[in-house]
Amino acid sequence: MGIRRKLAIQYLRMASKIWRHAPRRFRSVQYGNHLHSLVLRLADRHQDHCTFFMRNRAELELMRRIASRIDHGSKMDIAVFACSIGAEVYSIAWTLRSARPDLTISIHAIDISQEVVDTAEQGIYSLKNCDAWGAPFCRIYEDEINEMFDRNGEFLSIKPWIREGISWHCADAGDPVLMSMLGPQDIVVANRFLCHMGPGCAERILRNVSRVLRPGGYLFASGVDLDVKTRVATDMKWKPVLELAEEIHEGDPSIRNTWPLTYWSKEPIQSNRDDAAIRYASAFQRTGSLNQARGAIEGDRLLPTLPGAARNDTNSPLSPTMQNG
Secondary structure, eight states: OOHHHHHHHHHHHHHHHHHHHSOGGGOOHHHHHHHHHHHHHHOOOOOOOOOOTTOOHHHHHHHHHHHHTSOTTOEEEEEEESOTTSHHHHHHHHHHHHHOTTSEEEEEEEESOHHHHHHHHHTEEETTOOOTTOTTTTTSOHHHHHHHEEEETTEEEEOHHHHTTEEEEEOOTTOTTHHHHHOOEEEEEOOSSGGGSOHHHHHHHHHHHHTTEEEEEEEEOOSSOHHHHHHHHHHTTOEEOOTTHHHHHTSOHHHHTTTTTSTTOOOOOOTTSTTHHHHTOSEEEOOSTHHHHHOOOOOSSSSOOOOOOSOOGGGOTTOOSOOOO
């Protein structure tokens, strides 16, 4: 390890202690940005399969609104990358099938680990097998558990009608043959795994997964370095979806509450930035003919004042005091 890196790490450790103990009114966004830039440069990144049912309710609400614009009886194709143990895949399936039972919804769930794909496909979870942050159940309500699962003692099994139409794949999100394997998709979800990669690798994979998106389709890309997302979205001329942009940005405590001291965290929205609309959007639309067929999501500013997405997950009866998992 070079002397400059050693000194930078020592400085970051000292500055992090000061940040943690400083009153909130003294924590400036500018200094937080400085610390986070060091964290991004110095951190040892690694993949993490931590996940939650109903992880970001605003994100699920936006997907529901997109589905509401599709013609009655249509087919909807969705690809979810880094599906982990399936919690977010099943949350999407339950949300959309509950709202639009007339649609034929096909979901491709992809992860690079065969072990987690096998776990996800089984769809059986133990209430006693939660991690220190309460994952995967701390953000789901009791009535939602009853609707999504069949119970057998401590074990919860995803109901068959939610499993329907989901296919599971062990594959690399960076593989250039994804398009031939999956076909064109209406929604592509690439959330909360690109942050665990270096900027060059994350950019390459983000571009690759976006290629399976139909013209007019929607890409969800939260949990990726904001500089990487902004650069790729600008270069590929994606249209930022402004509806619920603020709610989605703030909707995952494990990403927002740990800023600026973790590499996977996201900075507060700084709406005075010239690139704010793209930088802080978590969903984008690919331009093209599907726009009219599926219905566009419109917005006239970055931070629309809209009703929140259903519930505040910090009030979940199953939620521990802290949710920064």
